[in-house]
Amino acid sequence: xxxxxxxxxxxxxxxxxxxxxxxxxxxxxxxxxxxxxxxxxxxxxxxxxxxxxxxxxxxxxxxxxxxxxxxxxxxxxxxxxxxxxxxxxxxxxxxxxxxxxxxxxxxxxxxxxxxxxxxxxxxxxxxxxxxxxxxxxxxxxxxxxxxxxxxxxxxxxxxxxxxxxxxxxxxxxxxxxxxxxxxxxxxxxxxxxxxxxxxxxxxxxxxxxxxxxxxxxxxxxxxxxxxxxxxxxxxxxxxxxxxxxxxxxxxxxxxxxxxxxxxxxxxxxxxxxxxxxxxxxxxxxxxxxxxxxxxxxxxxxxxxxxxxxxxxxxxxxxxxxxxxxxxxxxxxxxxxxxxxxxxxxxxxxxxxxxxxxxxxxxxxxxxxxxxxxxxxxxxxxxxxxxxxxxxxxxxxxxxxxxxxxxxxxxxxxxxxxxxxxxxxxxxxxxxxxxxxxxxxxxxxxxxxxxxxxxxxxxxxxxxxxxxxxxxxxxxxxxxxxxxxxxxxxxxxxxxxxxxxxxxxxxxxxxxxxxxxxxxxxxxxxxx
Numbered sequence: 184x185x186x187x188x189x190x191x192x193x194x195x196x197x198x199x200x201x202x203x204x205x206x207x208x209x210x211x212x213x214x215x216x217x218x219x220x221x222x223x224x225x226x227x228x229x230x231x232x233x234x235x236x237x238x239x240x241x242x243x244x245x246x247x248x249x250x251x252x253x254x255x256x257x258x259x260x261x262x263x264x265x266x267x268x269x270x271x272x273x274x275x276x277x278x279x280x281x282x283x284x285x286x287x288x289x290x291x292x293x294x295x296x297x298x299x300x301x302x303x304x305x306x307x308x309x310x311x312x313x314x315x316x317x318x319x320x321x322x323x324x325x326x327x328x329x330x331x332x333x334x335x336x337x338x339x340x341x342x343x344x345x346x347x348x349x350x351x352x353x354x355x356x357x358x359x360x361x362x363x364x365x366x367x368x369x370x371x372x373x374x375x376x377x378x379x380x381x382x383x384x385x386x387x388x389x390x391x392x393x394x395x396x397x398x399x400x401x402x403x404x405x406x407x408x409x410x411x412x413x414x415x416x417x418x419x420x421x422x423x424x425x426x427x428x429x430x431x432x433x434x435x436x437x438x439x440x441x442x443x444x445x446x447x448x449x450x451x452x453x454x455x456x457x458x459x460x461x462x463x464x465x466x467x468x469x470x471x472x473x474x475x476x477x478x479x480x481x482x483x484x485x486x487x488x489x490x491x492x493x494x495x496x497x498x499x500x501x502x503x504x505x506x507x508x509x510x511x512x513x514x515x516x517x518x519x520x521x522x523x524x525x526x527x528x529x530x531x532x533x534x535x536x537x538x539x540x541x542x543x544x545x546x547x548x549x550x551x552x553x554x555x556x557x558x559x560x561x562x563x564x565x566x567x568x569x570x571x572x573x574x575x576x577x578x579x580x581x582x583x584x585x586x587x588x589x590x591x592x593x594x595x596x597x598x599x600x601x602x603x604x605x606x607x608x609x610x611x612x613x614x615x616x617x618x619x620x621x622x623x624x625x626x627x628x629x630x631x632x633x634x635x636x637x638x639x640x641x642x643x644x645x646x647x648x649x650x651x652x653x654x655x656x657x658x659x660x661x662x663x664x665x666x667x668x669x670x671x672x673x674x675x676x677x678x679x680x681x682x683x684x685x686x687x688x689x690x691x692x693x694x695x696x697x698x699x700x701x702x703x704x705x706x707x708x709x710x
Contacts, residue, residue: 184387184388184520185383185386185387185388185389185528185529185530185531186387186531187386187387187531188379188382188383188386188531189382189383189384189385189386190382192375192378192379192382192564193350193351193375194349194350195350195374195375195378196346196350196353196355196374196378197265197268197355197374197377197378197415198232198266198268198269200378200419201228201232201265201415201418201419202229202232202233202265202269204225204418204419204421205225205226205228205229205232205418206225206229207225207421208225208394209224209225209226209229210224210225210226211224211225211421212224212423213225213227213228213418213423213424214258214261214423214424214426215423215424215425215426215442216257216258216426217425217426217427217428217434217438218255218256218257218426218427219257219258219323221258223258225421228261228262231258231262231336232262232266232269233269234266234335234336234338235262235263235266235335235336236266236267236269236270236341236343237339237340237341237343238334238335238336238337238339238341239266239267239270239272239297239335240270240341240342240343240344241339241341242297242318243317244267244270244271244272244297245271245272246270246271246272246344247271247272247273247347248273248296248297249275249293249295249296249315249357250263250267250270250272250275250295250297250298250299251274251275251276251277251289251290251293251295251297251298251299251300252264252267252274252275252276252299252405253279253281253286253298253299253300253301253304253305254299254300254301254304254322254405255279255301255304255403255429256400256403256426256427256428257322257426257428258426259299259322259323259332260404260405261404261414261418261426264276264356264404264410264414268355268374269343270343270344271343271344271346271347273354273355273357274355274356274357275289275293275295275356275357275358275359275369276356276357276358276359276405276410277289277290277359277405278403278405278406278678279304279403279405280678280679280680281678282308282675282676282677282678283307283308283309283676284625284676284677285678286310287308287309287310287313288367289367289369290310290315291313291314291315292366292369292571292572293357293359293369293571294315295313295315295316296315296316296317296318297316297317297318297319297320298310298316298319298320299320299322299332300319300321300322300329301321301322301323302321302323302324302326302329303324305319305321305326305329306326320332320334320335349375350373350374350378351373351375351376352373352568353373354371354372354373354374354568355372355374355377356372356377356410357369357370357371357372357571358372358405358406358407358410358505360504360505360616361609361616361617361618366621366624367618367621368571368573368576369570369571369572369573370407370505370506370570370571371567371568371569371570371571372508372567372568375564376508376564376565376566376567376568377411377415377508377565379508379532379563379564379565380411380507380508380510380564380565381411381415381416381419383510383530383531383533383563383564383565384412384416384510384513385416385419385420386530386531387531388515389513389530390476390499390513391446391473391516392416392422392446393420393422394420394421394422395422395445396417396422396423396445396446397423397425397442397444397445397471398413398417398422398423398424398425398445398446398447399425399435399438399439399442399444399446399447400414400424400425400426400427400447401427401429401430401435401447401449401453402448402449402450403429406479407503407505407508407509408448408478408479408503408509408614409448411508411510412448412476412478412501412510413448423442425438425442425444430453432456432457432465436460436465436466436467439467439470439472440467440469440470444471444472445471445472445473446472446473446474446475446476447472447476448475448476448478449475449476449477450477450479450613450614451477451481451482451483451486451614451646452480452614452644452646453613453614454477454486454487454490454498455486455643455644457490457494458486458489458490458493458494461493461494462493466493466494470496472496473496473497474496474497474498474499474516475490475496475497475498476499476500476501477498477501477523478501478502478503478509478510478614479611479614479615480614480646481602481611481646482498482500482523482524484523484524487523487524488523491523497516497521497523498514498523499513499514499515499516499523499527500513500524500525500526501513501514501526501527502526502527502600502602504588506566506567506580506586507561507563507565507566507567507586508565508566508567509565510530510565511529511530511533511535511561511563511565512526512527512528512529512530512533512600513526513527513528513530514527515527522599524601525599525600525601526599526600526601526602527599527600528598528599528600529561529563530563530565532563532564533561533562533563533565534561534562535559535560535561535594535600536559536560536561537550537551537555537556537557537558537559537560537594538558538560539551539552539555539556539557551593551594553594553595553596554593554594554595554596555593556591556592556593556603556604557591557592558587558588558589558590558591558592559588559590559591559592559600560585560586560587560588561585561586561588562584562585562586566581566586567581567586569581590602590604591603591604608620608638608702610638610639610647610649611639611646611647612639612645612646612647612649612680612681613646613680615680617639617680617681619636619638619649619700619702621677621681622637622649622651622673622677622681622683623635623636623637623651623700625672625673625676625677626653626669626672626673626683628672628676629668629669630656631653631656631665631669632655632656632669633654633655633656634653634654634691634692635651635652635653635654635692636652636692636700636702637649637650637651637683638650638702638706638709639706640685640706640709642684648684648685649681649682649683649684650684650685650687650705650709651670651683651685651686651687652686652688652689652692652708653686653687653688653689654688654689654690654691654692655688661688665686666685666686666688669683669686670682670683670684670686685709687708687709692705693705
């Protein structure tokens with residue numbers, strides 16, 4: 184059913200498409216920022232993007248430079264993202280809840296020359312000594328040593344650079360993805376990658392997004408789901424985007440009515456919270472929401488059924504990853520193909536294989552039989568160029584043009600895919616990826632910890648929660664106070680959702696002969 188894209192994505196640059204849409208839809212409302220009440224028409228959005236781009240260029244940002252955005256959902260985030268591209272630079276996106284350790288790592292690894300943030304986000308964070316960082320702009324709360332974001336909007340003369348690379352090699356974004364080993368890696372997404380994925384979503388039998396939509400978004404824009412499934416398609420279509428700074432049931436239910444929302448992208452824990460609100464009579468009955476998109480974490484079939492029964496809203500499940508810009512599969516709303524328990528069919532021009540022996544190269548393998556599990560391996564125009572400064576990590580997942588997902592799926596006779604397991608060790612807490620290796624590295628810095636292992640445990644509210652298994656050094660005694668101290672130790676150094684919710688003390692962490700942690704053995708002990 185999916186053979187065509189919305190349009191030809193070749194030789195197109197994302198910011199040009201957004202600005203073209205702004206010219207076509209000038210008087211229409213592009214953006215509603217619920218954090219401050221500001222509304223931007225498409226004409227105002229374009230004017231702001233162009234002014235910011237001139238300000239960045241006048242501030243010595245050059246083509247190919249990396250500019251970091253460290254902001255919650257806001258009009259400043261959106262316009263800065265597209266302005267950085269217009270200036271010929273590359274936006275890298277930081278989770279606004281990051282702690283100093285995480286902020287410094289991404290700024291240094293990406294080589295960011297400018298940081299756009301807010302005073303509250305960098306309160307107590309030391310940015311000194313970063314070799315490439317020259318300027319820091321703050322949006323609403325000013326702090327010493329930074330420049331007001333408003334300065335970038337001052338009238339200046341600057342010439343927008345012409346692209347010096349084709350769209351399939353020019354980077355449009357550098358989001359970071361938590362790997363299962365080591366620290367997060369920058370994912371190099373070209374303009375062609377991002378535009379292709381938008382056009383896949385908007386193509387025939389893709390999604391039902393349209394220019395009349397009022398899209399209510401609580402997803403964080405620093406995450407690829409919010410960025411390229413919501414922000415970019417919305418603006419390219421000429422729809423209206425209502426931005427929430429974060430998910431809360433009261434704000435969401437109010438905005439559903441006040442802004443006449445027609446669709447909402449969600450994650451399963453948010454759907455669960457809305458189900459509870461509906462059961463308590465707190466979900467509006469006279470809404471106009473036709474469907475929700477579910478992604479970023481596995482969706483339990485019962486939750487999809489319950490959500491629709493309580494709200495009368497259809498559920499379309501999708502699947503993807505940062506490395507795929509992000510969507511590779513999506514379900515349907517048409518009655519004949521409506522299977523909310525499935526991630527649906529692949530998008531147009533996305534080739535998929537389900538391999539039962541994933542350690543062998545794809546060319547030497549046959550497909551797993553229908554209904555039988557195997558690793559999902561894919562190729563398509565949305566697949567990343569590779570990991571930033573990580574050729575070995577790139578080679579491990581991109582082989583002969585195929586991306587190895589690490590996820591175990593089944594494919595039925597009608598071509599519908601279902602995710603059954605992850606070979607990767609990632610923990611999904613409320614849709615956010617938590618890399619066990621990153622949490623373990625922090626725990627090992629505590630003087631009491633000899634060795635440790637971190638795994639996910641199923642949780643009705645969060646999907647999964649991080650659980651730590653810790654073997655202590657001599658001289659330390661296991662007790663509840665020490666467990667709480669270890670959780671707090673991680674929370675002081677990593678963003679809150681990476682904090683272990685439980686600590687189990689063990690004599691030794693089970694490992695293979697080669698020294699790898701046997702996570703399956705740890706999971707067995709908490710089932």
